Amino acid sequence: MTAAPRFRSLADRVREHARARPSAPALLQDDERLDYAAFDALLDRVAAALQRDGIGPGDVVAICAHSTPRYAAVFLGALRAGAAVAPLAPSVSPESFAAMLGDAGPGRLFADAAAAALLDRVPEGVPIVALDRAARGTPLDGWLMPPGSTPTPVEVQPEWPCNIIYSSGTTGTPKGIVQSHGMRDAHIERGAAYGYGPHGVTILATPLYSNTTLVVFFPTLAYGGSVVLMAKFDAARYVALAERHRATHTMLVPVQYQRIMALADFDAHDLTSFHMKFCTSAPFSAALKADVLARWPGGLVEFYGMTEGGGTCILDAHEHPDKLHTVGPPAPGHDIRLIDERGIEVAPGEVGEVVGHSRGMMTGYHGRPDLTAEAEWFDPSGKRFIRTGDVGRFDADGFLTLLDRKKDLVISGGFNIYPSDLEAALREHPAVVEAAVVGVPSATWGETPVAFVVARGDANVDAGTLKDWLNARVGKTQRVADLRLVDELPRSAIGKVMKRELREAYGRAP
Known part of the structure; x- marks a missing residue:
């Protein structure tokens, strides 16, 4: 042994x-x-x-x-x-x-x-x-x-x-x-x-206070590589630095990949030094993954997990181009399960909240045993898992498809509406750059979905037309009650859309 x-x-x-x-x-x-x-x-x-x-x-x-x-x-x-x-x-x-x-x-x-x-x-x-x-x-x-x-x-x-x-x-x-x-x-x-080593060069444009950054920063130094730090992300400067330093590894969030791939001169840069690129922290669309795979040399790995730890799924996108809509299977040694509202495991193929167990688990929330207990789930044997708050489904090959955050699920008239489905539909419109859907209070339905959309600068589209376009393509129970065009979506420093701010802003609007 x-x-x-x-x-x-x-x-x-x-x-x-x-x-x-x-x-x-x-x-x-x-x-x-x-x-x-x-x-x-x-x-x-x-x-x-x-x-x-x-x-x-x-x-x-x-x-x-x-x-x-x-x-x-x-x-x-x-x-x-x-x-x-x-x-x-x-x-x-x-x-x-x-x-x-x-x-x-x-x-x-x-x-x-x-x-x-x-x-x-x-x-x-x-x-x-x-x-x-x-x-x-x-x-x-x-x-x-x-x-x-x-x-x-x-x-x-x-x-x-x-x-x-x-x-x-x-x-x-x-x-x-x-x-x-x-x-x-x-x-x-x-x-x-992932090929970290003494000759590796990792370029980082996400902040060191973020776990997103640390999961790449720490291994680079642990294996004797070099880290190129950017105090502030800029897509054009990023690719110039990556080319000059012959970068081999990086961690970027989806919105950064989106901005880099949109550079008019992206294909003119020599990025053949890259061995592995990583992504985590926010939804990474299948179309964007495919674009990165097609035009940016080296492997592409998506990590799905939480700062709290528990379980991680890993999608080696370069090895599974037919699974880009998923976040991959559980990492080796990681136990990922799905549970229902009662805390009971769901049957294979059914939807449930994602919970995970692994060697990498938080001790707990600092000074908050009550919140720590809320974040934990124990199976019948007493094995400890961390609840993610995400809702997903495993396919027949064991790859996890995320449907949405449990807290972002919209329950309208008794029907479950997954905002990610509506966001994906909106992104299919040629005028749409980004979209976010949130649930807002409704006297008739309890909750109803509302969409916020960032349109392309040269697009000639109005909110009402885009709303009608979307509602004609989704199920009757999924139709959005309103659609707002915005200049940008509110994001955290690591690219997560802050949906709470959208809900609050909508509630304040006249």
């Missing part, structure tokens, strides 16, 4: 690469370059400074900033000290930011100019360390221990908290999702199948 691989923390893996290949690039951004030796030394200085300040195992460090090499060094330096990291989005409201800080209880907050508007909400007892000259607080260079400093070694345990990822808050108060080092290590070990 083969022994399980010895657990090594990510910070320890970086140390190994620094000793084996000290001059190899670890992080690149614009004109800044940190090789593994310099990166490892900076991690030591961060960890030693945190220990000097009394921060270590059991403590939390928060970061609210744009993605930079300094951000990465603080993140991994805190892990080396044994502390957990709470990466916070600078785009959140001051109220959400204050709630996150109050929940995490960090011993230090690291911030840059991106968080300037939020810093007045920092509790008096939380010292701020400035990652740039524009932010308030003690400058990082003055806070760090001197060059050559080393921390007291900490033997990180797999069950320790690695990070606390806060939900985007699109459905209410953000929740802190505690992910262990063991969970992160499972993501790293999974990366062995």
Whole structure:
């Protein structure tokens, strides 16, 4: 029987690469370059400074900033000290930011100019360390221990908290999702199948506070590759950087793929260096997957799962071009099941809520055992699963097709309406770029669907005509009560459409 691989923390893996290949690039951004030796030394200085300040195992460090090499060094330096990291989005409201800080209880907050508007909400007892000259607080260079400093070694345990990822808050108060080092290590070990290695170059245009980014960022460094960071996504600049750095891996959300593939000169760029491209976090249409496969070299992999973990489905799109409408089968070792409203497993081929179990599962929501219990489901044997809130169906080959978010399901006159079906129908119209359908209150039906559409700039279409076009193509019970043309759909920083904002905006409209 083969022994399980010895657990090594990510910070320890970086140390190994620094000793084996000290001059190899670890992080690149614009004109800044940190090789593994310099990166490892900076991690030591961060960890030693945190220990000097009394921060270590059991403590939390928060970061609210744009993605930079300094951000990465603080993140991994805190892990080396044994502390957990709470990466916070600078785009959140001051109220959400204050709630996150109050929940995490960090011993230090690291911030840059991106968080300037939020810093007045920092509790008096939380010292701020400035990652740039524009932010308030003690400058990082003055806070760090001197060059050559080393921390007291900490033997990180797999069950320790690695990070606390806060939900985007699109459905209410953000929740802190505690992910262990063991969970992160499972993501790293999974990366062995995707060609990460010392000569790999990963380009990232999603933020480091997002789990979407971390599931690729961590394995790249764990296997000794280089990471090219973009502080802000721009499609044209992305392909130029990918070409210049001969990128081999990337993680993008669907709206980013859409904007890249729409570039007029996309086909003129040499992207043959790519080995694997990844996508997650939002619905990825079959048509867009097919376009990426046809025109962008290298494999394409879609991950379906939650920040909370539980179970993951993986679609190797380049190997299954006939399954692009699915999110793939369960990953090896992952147990994905479907349950009904009573918590009972549904029969094969039937629709149900997706629940999953795997090695990569959150410990729970930080300080909220009540919410943790709501997110769990146990099978008759007592095996723990995480509820996704998604509704889906397995096909005969074991591939999962997602129908919609359970909370986005519209129940109109007793009929279940899946917004994703209507959105897919709308995207078939040549004038439609994007569409989102939400349920709004109805005195007659309880709920009724309403569509929001982004039209092509050169399209000559009006809302009433488009509504009639859609309603003529869907079932009688699926017809939308209203259709609004909008300039853009509200999205989170990682591309998720914030349907709650659409519902609220519709309710406020005269």
